[in-house]
Amino acid sequence: MTSWGVRSLALLALIASYWLVYQHGRTVERAEADVVAAQRDSGDRLAEVLGERNARAEEQQRAKAQEEARANAHEEHQVADAGAAGADAAGQRLRDEGAKLAATVSCPGTDTAAIARGQAATRAAMVLSDLLARADERAGELAQAYDRARIAGLACEASYNALTK
Template sequence: MKTLALRLGLLALVLASYWGAYQHGRSVERAEAGQASAQRDSGDRLAEVLGERGARAEEQRRATAQEEARAHANEEHQVADAGAVAADAAGHRLRDESAKFAAAVSCPGPDPTAVARGQAATRAAMVLSDLLTRADERAGELAKAYDRARIAGEECEREYDALTGQQKTGL
């Protein structure tokens, strides 16, 4: 019986040692998996932080480029407005000169046929002066509208290029 008890005790001891070795292996494996997971999570956080920094830098670059495009458009608007003022002044001078010319065409005289021709010439000069005035005003309106549309289109193009990161190789 002693030998049986000794054999059972020895068998229990062997089983306990195998069980202990198995549990130790599992704990080592869990620790290694936890360490690998922690390293992966740390790398993920680092990549996230670097990605956020890159995204912020790109956002800042785009915002700066858009602001530059708006500032450039404002400068172009000021130049166009100054040009429009100069064109309006020249148009006023031209209209004044045409009105003076229309007024100077009438020349009263003793000959009734000359008076009739003078009145017809005066009416024709007044019509032409009025047409010139209207054409000049409309041309000014169209020029201002064209300038606004051109400047807005160029600003839009510059902002789009800034957003997409394209550089215009320009004219």
């Protein structure tokens, strides 16, 4: 072989070795980049799983707090309804006593003036008894409406506080 052929072969061998070194470097760099990307992706998946787990736990805690607020409101409704029933019973007794009083106000007798006064007193007592009955009934309705509104407001507030914590 001539010196030109040996030189060409040496140059070709040098170029081939540089090419192989270059390709090896690219392969190593790609492998390192793949490892870094895999670590990043794994970290991202872990963060996503932990985020979902925390969000579920927070959602369950909020749902539990809202359910507790609903249960508390239900209990308060039962207490208020029982109190209203007791107040209704007491009011009914009061109305009955008023009606009895109105019925007994009349004065039996022979004096016409006394009988007229007795009839006027009876009518007045009946009017006052009726007025008492209406006022008591309305007061019961208002108290019941107030209790319901207060309980609903407190339940709403508790539910809101559970959501904003």
